[in-house]
Amino acid sequence: MNAWKPLLLVTLTLGLLGALPLTSEGATRSKAAKRPAKVASPCLQPSGGTWSFGQAPTGCAPITNAKTLTDRYPQLVFDENRADEKRRYTVELHAYLREAADYYLAERRREIDPAEQSAFRKAVMALAHQESFWSHYRESRKDGAFKIMRGDANFAHGLLQVDERWHPKMTMNAQGEDLTAHLMYGLDMYFQGWEKAVKAPCVRKGNAEDRARAAYASYNGGGQKLCRWTNAKDRWAKNDAGFLAKWRGQNWQFLGAMEARRSSVDISCLVEGKRDCTNVIEMKVTKLSHIIQANAPRAEMGTAKELAFLSRAQRKQKLVS
Numbered sequence: 001m002n003a004w005k006p007l008l009l010v011t012l013t014l015g016l017l018g019a020l021p022l023t024s025e026g027a028t029r030s031k032a033a034k035r036p037a038k039v040a041s042p043c044l045q046p047s048g049g050t051w052s053f054g055q056a057p058t059g060c061a062p063i064t065n066a067k068t069l070t071d072r073y074p075q076l077v078f079d080e081n082r083a084d085e086k087r088r089y090t091v092e093l094h095a096y097l098r099e100a101a102d103y104y105l106a107e108r109r110r111e112i113d114p115a116e117q118s119a120f121r122k123a124v125m126a127l128a129h130q131e132s133f134w135s136h137y138r139e140s141r142k143d144g145a146f147k148i149m150r151g152d153a154n155f156a157h158g159l160l161q162v163d164e165r166w167h168p169k170m171t172m173n174a175q176g177e178d179l180t181a182h183l184m185y186g187l188d189m190y191f192q193g194w195e196k197a198v199k200a201p202c203v204r205k206g207n208a209e210d211r212a213r214a215a216y217a218s219y220n221g222g223g224q225k226l227c228r229w230t231n232a233k234d235r236w237a238k239n240d241a242g243f244l245a246k247w248r249g250q251n252w253q254f255l256g257a258m259e260a261r262r263s264s265v266d267i268s269c270l271v272e273g274k275r276d277c278t279n280v281i282e283m284k285v286t287k288l289s290h291i292i293q294a295n296a297p298r299a300e301m302g303t304a305k306e307l308a309f310l311s312r313a314q315r316k317q318k319l320v321s
Contacts, residue, residue: 037165040154041172047140047147053255054078054089056135058154059147064174066146069137073179075264080141087255093134094257096265097124100180103267104187119208120194126246127190127216130239131161134252136179148177160186180270186219193218193226202227209247216243 043060050057055078062069070077075092079085101124105117128134135149136159149158156163157171159182164171167185175181193215197203203210203226217228220239229240 037155037168041164043150043154045143045145045147047142047145049080049138049140051133053086053134053252054093054138055080056133056149056151058150059138059140060150060154061145062148062174062177063172064177069177069179070146072270073137073265076137076179077146078135078138080139081144090134090252090255090257091261092264094125094252095261095263096267097121097128097134097183098259099263099265100124100183100187100267103271104184104191108191115208119212122208122247122250123190123194123212123215124187125250125252126212126243127186127219128159129246129252130216130243131156132159135159136182158182160190162186180265180267184271190215190219192223196223197226200226202230209244212247213240213244216240 043058045061047059048057049055049059076089076096078089082088098121101121102117105120106112109116132149132151138147138149139145140147150156151161152163155165157176159179162171162176162182162185167176170176170182170185176185194211196218197211197214200214203214213229214226217225217240220243221228221236225236228234228237229244231237
C-alpha cells in the first residue's frame with residue numbers, strides 16, 4: 001500500500017494516507033478508519049431533490065451551526081426557492097473551483113505550465129460534476145432549512161463525495177462540512193492520481209484527457225486503479241465513462257460559467273488561516289502542512305521520494321531544517 005503525505009491537512013488528519021481500492025467513492029483510506037462501517041451516520045432532517053447543478057437527491061442538516069457556513073460562503077449556497085438560481089449558483093461555483101484548482105496547483109509546482117493548469121482546472125470541474133453535480137450547500141424548498149449534500153447511501157459527503165467509511169475525521173465533523181477544507185482534502189486525493197498517471201501505461205504522453213481519466217479512476221477506485229477506464233468489464237468502469245462525459249461536455253458552460261469572473265471567496269486566506277480577510281475561518285480548519293510541520297522533530301521529516309510531492313515552501317522548510 002503506497003503511503004503519501006497530503007499538501008493540505010485538516011487539524012485532525014495529520015497522518016499519512018494510503019490508497020485502498022475497496023470503495024466506489026474516494027477510496028484513499030484514512031488511518032483512523034481501520035475497517036469500514038456498515039451503517040452510515042444519521043442523516044438529520046433529510047430532504048429530497050433531483051440531480052441538477054447545485055442540487056442532489058439527498059441533503060442533511062449540518063453538525064456545524066448553519067449560520068457559520070452561510071456567513072462564510074453566502075454566494076455558494078444553492079437556494080431552491082430562488083428564481084434562476086441554477087445559473088447564478090453555477091457561475092459562482094465555477095469561479096470558486098477555478099481559483100481553488102489554481103491555488104492548489106501553484107502550491108505543488110515550482111513553475112506553472114499553462115497547459116497543465118488549464119487541464120487541471122478542467123479536471124477539477126469534471127470531478128466535481130461527476131461526484132456531486134457541483135452540490136454542497138443548499139437551502140431546502142421542502143423545509144427552508146440549510147442542508148449539506150450526501151450520497152452513496154449517505155456514506156459520501158459533500159462536493160467531491162468523500163466517504164466516511166475511510167475518512168471519518170474529515171467527513172463526520174464541522175471541519176469536513178467546511179467547503180474549502182473539504183475541497184482541498186479531496187484535491188489531495190485526486191492529485192495523487194494526477195501525478196502517478198504520467199507514467200501509467202494507459203496514458204499517452206502529453207495527453208491531458210488520458211491523464212485526467214486515470215486520475216479520476218484512482219480517486220474513485222483506489223491507487224491501483226489508474227487504468228480501470230480501459231477495462232469495460234470492470235463493474236466500476238461506468239463511473240469512468242461518466243467522468244469522461246463531464247470532461248468532454250463541460251455542461252457548466254451552458255449555464256454561463258466562464259473564466260473571467262472572480263470568486264467571492266478568498267481561498268488562500270481560508271486555507272492558510274489568515275486573520276485579515278473577509279471570509280476568515282475562525283476555527284482555522286485547514287493549514288498548509290509546511291506551517292504545521294515547522295516545529296516538527298527532524299526525524300519526522302519526509303524522505304526524498306516524499307519531497308517530490310511537496311510545494312516550494314515545504315521543500316525549502318525541509319531542506320533547511
